[in-house]
Amino acid sequence: MRIMAFDYGVKRIGVAVTDxxxxxxxxxxxxxxxxxxxxxxxxxxQEAVETFVVGQPLQLDGTASESAPHVIGFVRKLKKTFPTIAVVEVDERFTSKMAASVIAQSGKGKKKRQEKGLVDTVSATIILQSYLETKSFF
Known part of the structure; x- marks a missing residue:
């Protein structure tokens, strides 16, 4: 079974999955x-998913960001629509900056690096990877 992660945004949702x-x-x-x-x-x-991981948009001080209400609504609908799939929320602070850095280091051209969709999918991948790393400790 796979784990799927979301970097929720009001314009785009980045989606990543595990093997x-x-x-x-x-x-x-x-x-x-x-x-x-x-x-x-x-x-x-097509695919079995065991857990949804959703990035929690937090400010530097740990309080909810202005996009938090949208994420709360998304999480609520995920739980209602797919009640058999666990939903885990994780701190997504710095994932967009990390994603932009990863993309820059990948050698992609400037135009490709500025694609918001690419940043969103890489952010979702970072959220998922960090979840996998914390999960492996338990």
Missing amino acids: PLQLIATALTTVHPEDIWTFLGDYLQ
Whole structure:
């Protein structure tokens, strides 16, 4: 069974998944928030997902950011729509900056590095990778 992670944004949701053995996090796609439910329905018909990991948008001081209400609504609908799949929320502070850094180090051209969708999928991958690392300690 796979684990799927989301970097939720009001314009785009970055999506990443693990391999079936839950060892490697891989960027999957970027989906518009209106299309995420159709996307998930289709994906879950093809692949088994055990856990959804959602990045929690927090300020530096640990308080909720202005996008937090959107994420709370997304998490609530995930739990209601897919009640058999666990939902875990993780701190996503710095993931966008880390994603931009990873993309820059990858040698991609400036135009590619500025693609917001790429940053979102890499952010989702970083969220998932950090979840996998903390999970391996327990």
